[in-house]
Amino acid sequence: MAAVRYDSFAQFYPWYLTQHENRMCRRAHFLGTSSAIAGVAQYIDSLNPWWLVVAVVTGYGGAWIGHFFFEKNRPATFGYPWYSFRADWVMYWQMLTGKLSW
Numbered sequence: 214m215a216a217v218r219y220d221s222f223a224q225f226y227p228w229y230l231t232q233h234e235n236r237m238c239r240r241a242h243f244l245g246t247s248s249a250i251a252g253v254a255q256y257i258d259s260l261n262p263w264w265l266v267v268a269v270v271t272g273y274g275g276a277w278i279g280h281f282f283f284e285k286n287r288p289a290t291f292g293y294p295w296y297s298f299r300a301d302w303v304m305y306w307q308m309l310t311g312k313l314s315w
Contacts, residue, residue: 222296229300230313232289238279239308239315245275246305276301 219225233239252268255261273290280288290297307313 219293219296222299225293225296226300226303229289229297230304232286233279233284233304235279235284236314237282238284239304239313241275241279241283242301243275243305243308243315245272245278246301248272248275 217228219228233242249268249272252264252271256264256268276290277288280286288297289300304313308315
């Protein structure tokens with residue numbers, strides 16, 4: 214984990230991207246986040262709360278697989294849970310719109 218403590222998201226996000234340099238890690242994040250979105254959509258459609266469990270498990274699972282197997286580092290969520298959650302969505306949007314390769 215970084216020795217620096219980040220006081221703002223603007224400071225944190227560039228460091229966050231350095232923790233996601235491996236393309237397979239970013240792809241695992243993208244797939245996990247996409248699956249989490251699908252789980253939330255299924256919950257809204259069915260009101261079955263198990264879909265929220267699916268959303269959380271697949272969302273974080275994809276990210277953690279990316280870190281442990283491809284990036285070989287510790288997920289930022291362990292040290293910065295809220296910044297990391299927000300950063301994942303920013304990174305997802307940047308990959309979706311082509312501003313960041315995936």
